[in-house]
Amino acid sequence: ARHPWHIFDAVAALTRICGENSFEGQAATALEFAAEREFTAVYDFEVRDGVIDWRPMLRGILTDIDAGLGAGKMAGKFHRTLAAIIVAAAQAIGEDVVLLTGGCFQNALLLDCAAEGLERAGFSVYTHAQVPPNDGGLALGQVMAAAQAP
DSSP, rough: OTTTTTHHHHEEEEEETTTSSSSSHHHHHHHHSSTTTTTOOOOOOOOEEEEEEEEHHHHHHHHHHHTTTHHHHHHHHHHHHHHHHHHHHHHHHHHSSSEOGGGGGGSSHHHHHHHHHHTTOOEEEOOOOSSSSHHHHHHHHHHHHHHHHH
């Protein structure tokens, strides 16, 4: 995927949840709503030197397709895998506090799974409460960070 968020498009197409976007974010939204939330399995993944290798996860999805696993279960596994990748990245960075921000965290399932996994791993997690996590919230966060800079 050229951009990390296109992985949602690829997985939505592979699972036949959404083959083509008619508007930005359509496949990602369809994937979120199709996901079986109680399905807690995770696909394999690798993170080396800060780079995510999506191939193990994609191989797992293809294996699940061949095995006839339902699209909702695959969508659930995908979201849980992304959350596990977020936890692995946070552990690699070594900070105690994680801020979950950006448009992908408009996805409530991803936000919940990531926050839950991070908290279970001992991180303090902060999310948006009064402003959106997308570009509007990012701009406000940048202003706040700049105001705090020495």
